[in-house]
Amino acid sequence: xxxxxxxxxxxxxxxxxxxxxxxxxxxxxxxxxxxxxxxxxxxxxxxxxxxxxxxxxxxxxxxxxxxxxxxxxxxxxxxxxxxxxxxxxxxxxxxxxxxxxxxxxxxxxxxxxxxxxxxxxxxxxxxxxxxxxxxxxxxxxxxxxxxxxxxxxx
Numbered sequence: 001x002x003x004x005x006x007x008x009x010x011x012x013x014x015x016x017x018x019x020x021x022x023x024x025x026x027x028x029x030x031x032x033x034x035x036x037x038x039x040x041x042x043x044x045x046x047x048x049x050x051x052x053x054x055x056x057x058x059x060x061x062x063x064x065x066x067x068x069x070x071x072x073x074x075x076x077x078x079x080x081x082x083x084x085x086x087x088x089x090x091x092x093x094x095x096x097x098x099x100x101x102x103x104x105x106x107x108x109x110x111x112x113x114x115x116x117x118x119x120x121x122x123x124x125x126x127x128x129x130x131x132x133x134x135x136x137x138x139x140x141x142x143x144x145x146x147x148x149x150x151x152x153x154x
Contacts, residue, residue, distance in 0.1 A: 026111045
């Protein structure tokens with residue numbers, strides 16, 4: 001099978017960089033002070049939550065001895081449905097989205113919030129459907145049952 005269309009980690013990094021550039025070159029009419037304590041706290045919580053969810057997902061995959069590379073879902077050795085995967089079928093993407101939202105808020109400009117939304121749209125409409133089709137083919141009824149009880153995002 002050829003790899004799925006979007007490598008999520010580089011996409012996250014690219015969108016974070018573009019968000020930084022867009023906020024830096026923005027006219028500033030949607031900006032807010034990022035020096036405010038509440039802004040820093042909110043950013044910290046979102047980034048910490050994002051990293052925590054992503055690390056928990058990777059640890060779960062490693063414990064089940066399956067691939068963490070989402071571009072090759074047919075290489076999955078196990079269907080992981082416990083831990084963070086009992087809350088979301090895509091906790092790594094949830095974590096990446098949280099990182100991007102925290103980063104956008106830290107940047108202090110509303111234009112930066114476009115990029116987490118773009119991440120969500122690309123992952124939800126391009127990457128996840130391709131993954132779901134491959135996992136459904138690979139794991140059959142077990143994957144269908146998992147999808148019926150666990151949400152795609154949260």
